[in-house]
Amino acid sequence: MELENYDKFPQDIPLIIEDEIFLYPFMIAPLFLNSDDNISAVEHAIEENKLVIVAVSKQGKEGKREDDSFYDVGVVGNIMRKVSLPDGKIKVLFQGLSKGRINQFDQEQPVLCNVDILENKPFEEESVKSVISVLVEQVKKLSRLNSKFPADLIKTIEENDDATRIADLISSVLKVKKDDAYKLFAQTDIEQRLLDIIEVIKKEIESFKIQKEITQKVNSKIEKTHKDYFLKEQIKAINKELGTDNKKDEEIKAYKKRLKQLKPHMPKDGYKETKKQVDKLSRMHQDSPDASLLQTYIEQVLDIPFGEYSDEKISVNNVEKQLNKDHYSLIKPKERILEYFAVKQLLEQRNIEDLKSKGTVLCFVGPPGVGKTSLANSISKALQRPLVRVALGGMEDVNELRGHRRTYVGAMPGRLVKGLVDAKKMNPVMVLDEIDKLGANHRGDPTAVMLEVLDPEQNNEFRDLYLNFAIDLSQIIFVSTANDIRRIPPALKDRMEFIEISSYTPNEKYHIAKDYLIPQELVKHGLNKSEISLSKPTIEMIIAKYTREAGVRNLRRVFSKLFRKAAKKLLTDDKLEKVSISTKNLKTYLDNPIFEIDPADKKNSIGIANGLAWTAVGGDVLKSEAIKLKGKGMLSVTGNLGDVMKESSRISYSVVKVLIDKGALEINQDIIPKSFKEKDEDTKLDSSEVYKRYDIHLHIPEGATPKDGPSAGITMALTIASILSEREIKSDIAMTGELTLSGKVLPIGGLKEKLIAAFKAKMTKALIPRKNFERDLEDIPEEVKKAMELKPVDVIEDVLKEALV
Template sequence: MKLSDYDSFPTDLPIIVEDELFLYPFMISPIFLSDEENIEAANKALENNSLIMICSAKSGQENHRDFEAIYDSGVIGSVMRKVALPDGRVKILFQGMAKGKILEQKSTNPLMATVEILDSKFEKTPKSDAILSVLKEKVNALSLVSNLFPPDLLKTIEENSDINRVCDLISSAMKLKKEHAYELFSQTNAEAKVLMLIEHLIEAIETSRLQKEIKTKVHSRIEKVNKEYFLKEQLKQIQQELGSDTQREEEIEEYRQKLEAKKAGMSEDAYKEINKQIDKLSRMHPDSSDANMIQSYLDWVVEIPFDSLSKKQLDILEVRSQLDKDHYSLEKPKDRIEEYFAVRELLSKRGIKDKEGQGAILCFAGPPGVGKTSLANSIAKALKRELVRIALGGLEDVNELRGHRRTYIGAMPGRIVQGIIEATQMNPVVVLDEIDKVAKSFRGDPTAVLLEILDPEQNNKFRDYYLNFNLDLSKVVFIATANDVGSIPAPLRDRMEFIFLSSYTPQEKFEIMKKYLVPQELKKHGLKSAEISFTKSALETIIANYTRESGVRNLRRRVAEILRKVAKQLLIDPSIKKISISHKNLEEYLEKKTFEIEERDRKDVVGQVNGLAWTSVGGDVLKIETLKIKGKGVMQITGSLGDVMKESARIALSVVKVLIDEKKLDVDMSLIPLSNKELEENKTDLEASEIYRRFDLHVHVPEGATPKDGPSAGITMATAMASILSNKKVRSDIAMTGELTLTGKVLPIGGLKEKLIAAFKAKITTALIPKKNYENDLKDIPEEVKSKMELIPVTRVEEVLKYALV
């Protein structure tokens, strides 16, 4: 179809508004119509077999269908085909024929206007030929730096001499903004149009050249990275052009300066390793993962205080003064600590530097709350050194102590090195807390690392995997703490010297509470001594009825609980000037009583004996109960007992049977149950052994949910069995401990001090203990306990029964 086949111009034509495209006369384009006005305009053109005009919407005016929202120039053409789509839209195939311009508006629904052909004035002159050649030259230049013009389009532009046609082809390929495209489209002066288009081409050439230049510079670095990396590289190139990218060189130079400042105090292999990593970092790309790991490594190692030591000279008198100031009693642990530092001070004064820092590793062992960690704090204060606490409870990863190998992101030095860096000196006091609770798993055995750390012959060349060079730990004062020494592996126990801290007696707790806990808690709670007072009876009641422990940790909590309520009272009622705490009003401040150890029974009972036990939290009094039931001589044992304790029960029964057989233990023959036949025969010549043949024994240790084990209940079980079989009562004021052999001998046991303190708290007046313990351990028993209790040494089970059975 041609324009001549339709009505002559000017003529009235329906108008379709196109939101996205800017069409040109030479195009055949599919157009999708979704709004009713455009669809109605297309239908009207088809019904009247007329042409149609397509105008572009102005920028920001999309979806508006009025004359003000569209450009007044557009493309006149015909609708070749129309298809209705399933989603409600209509697709038309439009063929452009000529440029048109709106002369007069006719209607708005659909848009109708009087349209005329828009002709561009062009006269072929030497000037126009020159301008056209310049235009084609710029198109070729742009095609070299961009991909806007395919080869066939370039050929068409080169061979065409119609300026208007060439300009339209170039404008459509460049995808200009709507406003720029409209200016060129509506321009009727061909030469002016060409000059405008040349300006756009020059601008596009410069933009494309800059983009290509930057891409060329960073092409080798962006092949394996994302868009963010590409933008960073562009920024880096710009910074290099401006000469402002010097931060990295400054960081590397700072590392070198720190290394040289500490060179005198570090070993040769440490200096070489750190220097090698600095050189490697200077050669690496800053954004690589390896560079980040090396930088993290250098941040750690340059902070190690290679040449920093505490300058305070050891003074044994200051150590003693600090220990006495912070702790009451604990005379034996204090003496051993003083001896330890006396040797170090003597070595230092006599200039024996090769041995300085070497010696035994102290380990404070005892129940919770008796002052193990606080002793280490006092030592650090006396030495004027930093205190580093490393909690080993539950530690199961060797790398936590040895350091992580630098093979993955997140690797870091071990806790020992981190502690030294934190302390900023090479000779701090390092407390290895809860060394008996180190765990072992598939990650390794941390106790194996502790063997090296705690060995004075090896720790001067301790190698942390992360550092990759040796570190001298010989000047560090290592102090370990533990509750149960038996849980520590034997090789590790061999590296340490144990200082045992036992339970406090009630009198010691009273003095600690009066001299230390109350003043310290008053200060913490902002109270003055003139605002509150404790009577002696109140302190004694708190100790006796509100705590259950070997140490004083819960005692401190009870004091704090009282002071919190006192502080509240003083604020609520300003008229109160002073509050006195006595045993009468104590229940107003403390809610729940917790009896420390149950007091002994006041009546003698058959088959019930007071036994003494040691636990990791101190001593305790265990009542062992027995019962006899008609049966066949079987023994039943209950109470969550371990294998060793069950064996003690069997040994005790065998020993008691021998005593009965040898008539060393009298039996009431009337208690032996007789069968009907024996009653008819009036049998009276029964052997004493029938007492244990015709009865079953049930041995029970109360608090059945608590696991118990150990051999020291042997004589206690034997006494309980002898009592129930002979029907003799056991003294309720007596307690006992000792291991029993099959021959009836009483062997020594451990934990005597804690056991006797527990008996003292339970108001026991007499204690039977092995003779060897009486000879060797009596000096460790507090005078308060020895003065209130009768301690009887025994060597055989017959002696035990003589004292215990009534």
């Protein structure tokens, strides 16, 4: 179908904009169209029996239909067939007839545009033939290099004598940018067009030659061709040809620069080791498996803050202010901390370098939640040094502290070095949390590493296995925490000074809640002080009945729960301006009381004694009960007791038997059954018949709770003595003490917590070992000492005298 069958040009015809390729007049090609304007153009052409022009959108303006969004030269042709597709697209078969130039395009009518046919300029045939022969030679060269170049194209060119057709055929197979393709497409000087095509082919030939050389270079370096490796090498070779392969050199240069800056502050062997590794990396191929490991090592070393120290001078006054601001009570711990920093400040002022970095390591010991870690936080704030926390609980692998050797996969520095990197200073405050929970197994004993870390004579040359050189830890202020001092190995104990932080009394907890916890929790929950009403009796009830701990961590959680509910109330009730929480409505916020120490019984009883126990969450009143049954003098013990406590019960029974035999514990003859007596009822029987003819069952209540320790010895002895003699035990008296087989009372631990529990249970008297009375009484809170009579006892007879009615 020729152009003569249609109206003469110029004329207005529909415009189709193609995003990808230029079409040529000799082509019959399928077009997939989805834009509304393109579909409208096709429909208009079919309805009006018109030709269409297919133009190409410019780079970056695909999908637009504006004046400058497409090239002004395209292919004029007709729509041979149209097929609708399911996804809203249409497929048309387009036949190109001639090139056309768009003279005018109206954005108000984007479907149509004014088009004229693009005519070539006249040319000299001989000159053009010469150029075509050169072009054919270049095409042959390109086809030999590029296997994807159409083989039959050369034959088609040689058989054709139409210069325009030859130029179109070659242009259609060249892969060039849109702008270059447009210049070749729109050129009307046929001779110049052919020369431009020759230039493009020459560049492509040159490109293929370089690519071939690069491929040969790559193939000579690899033994076996692996796809991923081949591609990396090819990219590298290309970058090298272009002069862009300098990233690795820049990294090595940066490492050397940083290392030079750190040299004055690094240990000599550290500088030597790191420089050696940097030089090794510079000689190594960047895709070598060892290269990434070396690079990681170098970066880890260079991240250590050598020479970086907090400049703030140690000030005892600042430490004291911060401790008082953050913590209530804790008089003795605060005093010892201030003494520690007073020594450091004096050494610093007098510039005694040898001793500045040496000194005792403080270890805060106490139950959970009493403020051990927060004391370290306060020290960090007062000294204006970063705080690093190293959690040691459950750590069994020695390499966690000392680092892994670099021969292992995934090797990293130890936690101490990581702590310095995180702190960005060489003199942070480092908290070694839960040092009593370090474990040992086949991977080593972390305790041995801690011996070196905490020894001032050794820690200035601590060797991390990953770094492979010694690093100075002597400027770090180490503070450790522990719950149970007995679990710390003796050698490690020797490195530390222990500061015991005992349970808080109810009065101390009240002040902590009032001055610290409640204000902090109000801020966290977005509440104002005026919006919450909490009376003193309410706070005391919360402390007494809703928490049972040595510290105040759970107490904080209770206030958090209260304020969450209060915040919800204020939001849901617009008229409510203040939430009042009192002892009367406390149950609506916190349900029923969870914990409650039973108060002392009002009535004296036989076979029930009040013992005092230490637990991980503070003290408790532990009752001891006994009954006697007809039998043969056997003792049975229940209540989930440990081995030590079972032994104490047997000792207690033997001691009571001795007391009965000696007559120190009188047995009423009336309590011996008549069947045990001789025929003559007036005859006085041996008191030992009581423990020979009765079995004793001793029970410590709360059988689900494991109990162990020797300090219940006098309590169990008193219980057995009471049940055998049928004498009542005073209900308002509590006691604690270890009992020996000879009847002596030995000192015990945890006295403060135990007496606080007795105080909470409203006991009026407490029996304690004399040694505890002499050495530990000053640690007991004044309110406890005023409320109870503390009576020292030396032997079991003293206990019986004070406790039995």
